[in-house]
Structure formats: C-alpha cells, structure tokens
Amino acid sequence: MTTAPAPTVKGTAPFGEFTTWYRVTGELGRGATPLVVVHGGPGSTHDYLANLAALAEDGRPVVHYDQIGNGGSTHLPDRDASFWTVRLFLDELDNLLRHLGIADDYVLFGQSWGGMLVAKHAAGRPAGLRGLVIADAPASYPLWRAEMKALRAALPPGVDATLARHEAAGTTRSEEYYAAMKPFYEKHVCRLVPWPRDYLASFYEIYNDPTVYYTMNGPSEFHVIGTLRDWSVEDCCADIAVPTLLVSGRHDEATPTTMRPFERLIPDVRWVLFEESSHLPHLEEPERFRAVLRAFLTDLG
Template identity: 70%
Template sequence: MTSTAKVPTTKGLVPFRAYETWYRMTGTPGGGRPALVVLHGGPGSTHDYLQKVSSIAVGGWPVVLYDQLGNGGSTHLPDQPDEFWTPELFLDELDNLLTRLGIADDYVLLGQSWGGMLAARHAAGRPAGLRGLIVANAPASYPTWRREMEVLRAALPEGVDEVLRAHEAAGTTGSAEYAEAMRVFYKKHVCRLDPWPQDYNASFMEVVNDPTVYAAMNGPSEFHVVGSLKDVSIEALLPDIAVPTLVLSGRYDEATDAVVRPFHELIPGARRVVFEESSHVPHLEEPERFFRVLAEFLLGLAKG
C-alpha cells in the first residue's frame, strides 16, 4: 500500500448551521466499500497532516478529509466565546457532513488524537451506518492525559520543564522561549521526524495562525491542557461501542499506554497495535506499516 497522497476527486464546502465545513473526498462512494471519514486532532488543527491517509482510496475506499469548524478551510469564528466550542458542536458538524455527503448509511471513522475521542463518542451512539472505528493516538480521558503529561515533562532534558513552567505561571506562553522549549517535547513525543514533513508543518502553522479553538478547548500546548476539555472523559461510554475497533498508538507517543489503554480494554473486541518507531503520528513516522495495518483492518470489515 502506497502512502502517497492522491488528488481529491471532489472538494468544497457544505453548509452547517450558519457556517460552512470544508471537505475533500478522494474516490467515489457507492462502489461497494464504505467511505473512510478522517477526523483530525487539536481541537483546532486541520486535515493537512493527515492528507496521506487519502492513499487508501486506491483500495476502493472513498476517503473524506475535512477541517472542523473554526479551522483551515472551514468558517473561522475568532470572536466566539470559549463556551461556544464544545464536543457537541463538533459531533453535530460530523453528523451534518455525513448526511450532506450522502454517506451516512455506510462509513468508517478514523479519528486521530482529539479526533479519536470525537469519533469514539459518535460511535457510542451506535449510528446505523457506522461499519468500523479506528482510534489513533487518542485520549479517552483528559484527566489521565494531564497526569501522563507530568510524567513526560519530568523526563525532558534538564532545564526544559523549568522554562515551560516559568512561562505557564507568568502567562507568557506566547513567547519565543516557550515555543522553543515546547518543540523539545514535540520532537520527542509528537513527531520524531527531522525535519518535520510539510503536511505536519502545514497543520502546525494553521494552529499558530488561528489558535481560537485550540486555546479555548485545549490550552497553549499539548502538555498544558487548561481549556474546557481538561476534565472531560468518555471512558464510561466506551462499552457502548458496537462496531469493530482498531486502536493505534506509538511507543513514544504523548498518548501514552495509560492514555490509550481504556479504548482497548473497554470497547468490546477492540484490537490494539503499537508502532515501535513512532510517537504521535505513525502514519507519517512509519507509513508502510501504518497503511498495511489500516488496509488489513478495512479488508477485515468486508469479511465480517
């Protein structure tokens, strides 16, 4: 399975409430295989770093990438108050997208990072058209995530965490010094490739250019979650998921074993794969194995 991103068959905007959601689809629905709908992380990132997932379309699965509201090509709302940005908003947006694209009766979800939590919440509602779920590098509980961040921060090179905490305490997380120290963590636990791939950089810069959603729901960085998600957990919903589920993570992932384990343990029949040379983006760090694992799972759905 190649990991080269394909040119989208269609792309555009679909109405959502008074706003618009940007999407791109590679492949054509109705060919006998469900559409693979990809939910990006953040909250507040974009589809760009997941573009290579569109390569799975060569196997006959239409692939839908989209930018969640407030990000990328979708409507930006920098003046909305923090309380506007809720998981329920993004669940409604997903439902709307599935309906507008005509794929609500036959689809698979792949949620990466925050997108994995969002996809799992959707799946717990047991929608009739959902055929399978892939949860990649995602937290089931932000309280657990925050505890694990303390462990990872303590293991950073000497002096780095001290710089981070000083700026967090002073409210100067927008400083260049904080950004430089932040990248030490990111290069260890988010993307270990050097240099970072263009697709990953594109999403990273989108958050920098408009941090509205990320700041409201997450906070200033991956490891300093002080936004509205800081106490959110979906662990109690996971036993309600009734479709085949694949759980993915990297050995050096910021989504540590403790963060990811509930998906494997609480979703009935879930299968888990750990990518030994990856951190938070194994589709970029170990693409050959990632796409082989993904294709095997999707083929298994057809046999099930």
C-alpha cells in the same frame, strides 16, 4: 501499466450559518465503504492526515474535512468558550455525513482529539457506522494531564522549569516558551527530521488561528487548561458496538496509560503499537501504517 489516480472532489457543506470544508478522494457510492478522517486538535486541520488519501487506491473513498474554526471551514475568532463544545463538533460530523449521503454506510478514523470525538459518536450506536479507528488518542484528559507531568519531568534539564515559569506567568506565546516546547514535540509528537510538510501545514494553521486550540485545549499539548481539561469518554466506551482498531506509537504522547481504557472497555477491539513512532505513526511509519489499516478495513468487508 500504471493505475490512474483516484478522482478528488472538494466542496463545502452548509452547517447552520457556517460551512465545513471537505475533500473526497475516490467516488462515493462506488466501491468500498468510505473512510471519514477526523483530525485532532481540537483546532488543527486535515493537512497532517492527507496521506491517508492513498487508501483510495484500493477503491475505498476517503473523506477529509476541516473542523469548524480552522482550515477551509468557517473561522470564528470572536466566539467565546461557550460556543466551542464537544456537541458542536459531533453535530458537525453528523451534518457532514448526511450532506455527503453516507450516513448509512461509513467507517471513522479519528486521530488524537479526533479519536475521542469518534468514540463519543460511535457510542451513540449510529446505524451506518461499520468500524472505528482510534489513533493516538487518550480516553480522558485527566489521564492525559497526569501523563504529561511524567513526560515533562523526563525532558532535558531545565526545560520543564522554563515551561512552568512561562505557564505561571501567562507568557506562553513568548519565543522562549515555543523554543522550550520543541524537545517535547520532537520526542513525543513527531520524531522525523525535518518535520514533514503535511504536519507543518497543520501546525501553522493552529499558530495562525489558535482560537479553538487555546480555548478547548490550552497553549500546548502538555499544558491542558482549556474547557476539555476534565472531559473523558471512558463512561461510554462500553457502548461502542463496532469493530475497533487502536493504534499508537511507542514514544507517543498518548501513552499506553491514556489509551488502555479503550482496550479494556470497548467490546471488540485490537491494538497495534508502532515501535518507531510517536504521535504520528501514519507519517513516521507510513508503509506499515497503511498495511495495518488496510488489513483492518478489509476485515470489515
């Protein structure tokens, strides 16, 4: 006897004069507390996290959404840096929770930049938040930038020099720069060969509209020169009052050094390391990842 797939509903939430695209797998208001998935970037899309929808098979609704500026949400390529703020994305998340009617009962999963965003959200102690998952995320960009230097230095001979030459010249959109990026991404972002379709979908979404990514992050994972370059959530981690799961990969660009402040500062926290993964353990070790996540969610009740 096979289990019927969980129903899926897609829609948009008005957000001021803009809209936020979302997808709900499962039925809100029935079953377990919904899991809201917050993607990375900033400026990526939900696609590379799509396989988390499988958790709806347990009767737990799963909410994916595209943050403003990318994917199915409103694109704003003409907005300047002053528009793209952390507060904008926090407000968008709050707005989505209210729109879906789940602000009084939800769990957050944040990956990479999304992990920092959900940590900041959780530090405000929203009454409806039941638990938190911070996946492959740094606690601060200064820590991240320092670790990127070390990871770059360990790349094959000549790669870092090529990257640095284009960064100094401002030619980071050149084919040579993209080619030189690849050894880093293959080692520290996604170690699967070939790259999965879900990951490629988000990768090309950034490529097609890099407004948010270039403004807030920079031209690559390891050259962070955008508006977030000095942002940190270390100062608010102690205010997180819900059970928190940290996950990361052994070869992750989010190195243990970048994630350790979460472990040190969040009162109720546990950390699981995925030995065969880099930045995307949910794709690189999907069965174990789902088992770990299911166990954590079950413990929340």
